[in-house]
Amino acid sequence: MRSLVCDLLQLRLDEQPEGKLHKRLYNAIRLSILDGSLPPQSRLPPSRDLATQLRHSRNTVLTVYEQLLAEGYIVSRSGSGTFVARTVPDSLLFTAETASETRHDVRAISLSHRGEALLAHSSASPRQWGAFLPGVPDVGEFPHALLRKIHNRVSRKPQAMQFSYSPFGGSCDLQQALMEYLRVARSVRCTPEQILITEGIHQAIDLVSRMLCNPGDTAWIEEPAYWGIRNVLQMNGVALQPIDVDLSGMDPPEEIHTPPRLIFVTPSHQYPLGCVMSMERRRRLLAIARQTGGWIVEDDYDSEFRFSGQPIPALQGLIDDAPVIYTGTFSKTMWPGLRLGYVVLPQALAQTLKTAHAELYRSGRLLDQAALAQFIREGHYTAHIRRMRLLYARRRQRLTTLITQYLGKAALSEFNDNAGLHLVLKLEDHHDDIAIARNANEKGVLVRPLSRYYMGDKPQRGLLMGFAAMKEEEMEAAFKVLLGCITKKDINK
Numbered sequence: 471m472r473s474l475v476c477d478l479l480q481l482r483l484d485e486q487p488e489g490k491l492h493k494r495l496y497n498a499i500r501l502s503i504l505d506g507s508l509p510p511q512s513r514l515p516p517s518r519d520l521a522t523q524l525r526h527s528r529n530t531v532l533t534v535y536e537q538l539l540a541e542g543y544i545v546s547r548s549g550s551g552t553f554v555a556r557t558v559p560d561s562l563l564f565t566a567e568t569a570s571e572t573r574h575d576v577r578a579i580s581l582s583h584r585g586e587a588l589l590a591h592s593s594a595s596p597r598q599w600g601a602f603l604p605g606v607p608d609v610g611e612f613p614h615a616l617l618r619k620i621h622n623r624v625s626r627k628p629q630a631m632q633f634s635y636s637p638f639g640g641s642c643d644l645q646q647a648l649m650e651y652l653r654v655a656r657s658v659r660c661t662p663e664q665i666l667i668t669e670g671i672h673q674a675i676d677l678v679s680r681m682l683c684n685p686g687d688t689a690w691i692e693e694p695a696y697w698g699i700r701n702v703l704q705m706n707g708v709a710l711q712p713i714d715v716d717l718s719g720m721d722p723p724e725e726i727h728t729p730p731r732l733i734f735v736t737p738s739h740q741y742p743l744g745c746v747m748s749m750e751r752r753r754r755l756l757a758i759a760r761q762t763g764g765w766i767v768e769d770d771y772d773s774e775f776r777f778s779g780q781p782i783p784a785l786q787g788l789i790d791d792a793p794v795i796y797t798g799t800f801s802k803t804m805w806p807g808l809r810l811g812y813v814v815l816p817q818a819l820a821q822t823l824k825t826a827h828a829e830l831y832r833s834g835r836l837l838d839q840a841a842l843a844q845f846i847r848e849g850h851y852t853a854h855i856r857r858m859r860l861l862y863a864r865r866r867q868r869l870t871t872l873i874t875q876y877l878g879k880a881a882l883s884e885f886n887d888n889a890g891l892h893l894v895l896k897l898e899d900h901h902d903d904i905a906i907a908r909n910a911n912e913k914g915v916l917v918r919p920l921s922r923y924y925m926g927d928k929p930q931r932g933l934l935m936g937f938a939a940m941k942e943e944e945m946e947a948a949f950k951v952l953l954g955c956i957t958k959k960d961i962n963k
């Protein structure tokens with residue numbers, strides 16, 4: 471069975487793809503010991519298992535273990551296995567002083583005020599794969615070989631143009647394929663000309679905020695909201711006004727003092743809480759945008775994954791010519807490192823924002839886009855989503871069962887909808903979800919603290935737990951590690 475240690479080491483190996491295999495594995499284990507990811511006395515996988523999991527030869531693993539044994543990082547106990555040593559060679563430990571010296575060096579660099587603010591709120595995790603990491607699809611389940619085959623086919627007779635910068639808006643084939651897909655799957659109303667291919671939602675938000683907001687302009691964002699979007703907006707000088715979310719979604723104020731230039735919402739599946747925006751709220755937001763001349767930015771990041779009931783149609787398609795900028799991504803349906811997403815622009819903005827996009831980002835990858843268009847056209851994209859929907863539904867059910875079995879039903883947030891790639895485990899207000907998440911992270915369980923998603927000083931406490939990228943049979947072991955970091959009294963009863 472695949473272990474957390476194997477996952478950790480695989481991640482470390484992926485972080486340094488260059489160099490000889492045994493050297494990379496040696497570094498991966500040594501650094502994990504030194505930074506505490508593998509704490510003293512933790513057990514290393516048997517060499518045969520590790521070799522199988524990492525697809526290395528057993529000899530490579532044995533050579534590395536021997537070297538680490540000789541240097542005192544690990545010890546071998548006959549009959550019971552290989553363990554991290556109780557104390558590791560002192561001279562090599564990252565001491566508190568060296569850490570603070572490094573920090574001091576970074577501080578000495580003079581950053582812009584925006585840069586300082588960005589780093590002060592930075593939340594991106596250095597680990598992007600592992601137990602319960604929220605929002606990650608199972609990239610191993612994607613039919614990579616099939617997409618490669620299609621890619622080879624479309625690359626056989628490429629046109630010179632396809633190696634150049636992207637024409638304004640991206641590949642026409644992909645725009646056409648997306649228009650057809652979005653009309654059926656998401657009830658989005660548009661022509662292919664309204665679609666702009668981006669490098670993901672982050673880039674779409676960057677473009678939209680730079681082009682539509684002057685520094686100091688106000689944008690409404692959900693409270694709580696995805697920190698990534700917050701960072702992009704703050705970096706562009708946009709003044710953020712957090713608007714509370716209840717079970718019906720964003721609840722706009724009755725009186726509007728400063729009209730919002732942009733309104734950021736996740737109506738189909740509120741991020742991170744999980745609720746769906748009611749029809750009444752959708753209509754209210756559309757009315758506000760119409761009255762104030764602002765734009766709603768709809769972030770439809772994971773709405774393909776709804777495990778019961780009917781799909782929730784996009785806000786964009788609710789009325790003709792809605793003042794909505796619709797953003798979507800392949801990060802959840804395919805894989806995040808692909809860096810491909812799309813924006814459906816209102817007619818009035820389409821040409822202008824496409825021109826600005828070409829000026830700012832000089833994007834390309836037209837062959838990748840053509841292959842993806844073909845992949846969608848031939849029905850493989852929807853087939854993959856259908857298969858993942860069934861798989862993720864089972865995984866979600868397994869995690870729900872574990873939470874209720876060990877912590878009681880009340881530990882499941884009432885906001886959780888039967889959808890998405892993560893759910894929220896609820897904690898009482900006085901508990902420190904940040905400390906719990908940090909502790910769990912150190913043990914290789916990558917949950918995220920709910921309170922970090924709030925701007926205001928009344929955050930709800932909880933943990934975001936991803937379930938999509940974890941096999942059902944692996945969940946219980948990792949869940950028990952998490953349980954060791956929270957006590958029963960942390961849970962709402």
Ligand SMILES: Cc1ncc(COP(=O)(O)O)c(C=O)c1O
Pocket residue numbers: 605669670671672673696698736741769771798799800801806810811
């Ligand atoms: C709500 C939400 N929007 C957008 C994104 C990022 O999308 P992309 O990878 O396309 O930039 C994420 C990533 O997790 C997200 O959670």
